[in-house]
Amino acid sequence: MNTKWKIIVAGTYFTYLAAYLYFAFSSNNFSAQDFRYSAICIVCEAIFTGLFVDTVKNTKFKNFVTAVAIIFAESSFFTYALLGFKS
Numbered sequence: 001m002n003t004k005w006k007i008i009v010a011g012t013y014f015t016y017l018a019a020y021l022y023f024a025f026s027s028n029n030f031s032a033q034d035f036r037y038s039a040i041c042i043v044c045e046a047i048f049t050g051l052f053v054d055t056v057k058n059t060k061f062k063n064f065v066t067a068v069a070i071i072f073a074e075s076s077f078f079t080y081a082l083l084g085f086k087s
Contacts, residue, residue, distance in 0.1 A: 001051060013044035 020038035046069075053065050 001047075007053075009044050009047055013041055013048075016044075017041050 016038045020041070049065065051070070052060055056062055
């Protein structure tokens with residue numbers, strides 16, 4: 001990924017994060033502080049994590065990051081799948 005795309009992704013990340021923080025702190029409603037309103041930030045973080053892991057030479061660290069990503073993805077899937085079955 002070239003520098004232009006990194007700047008675009010980083011700009012997207014910080015724009016959505018700033019808008020989320022403004023929205024969360026300016027509202028008196030606690031449900032407005034739900035992170036789902038800035039879920040695009042997770043995608044941007046995943047892109048930068050992938051780019052970072054590609055540059056790391058330590059295989060133990062790469063395996064650790066891969067395991068954490070897989071555990072996060074599986075736990076997210078099962079959480080929402082089980083919540084869907086309960087409804």
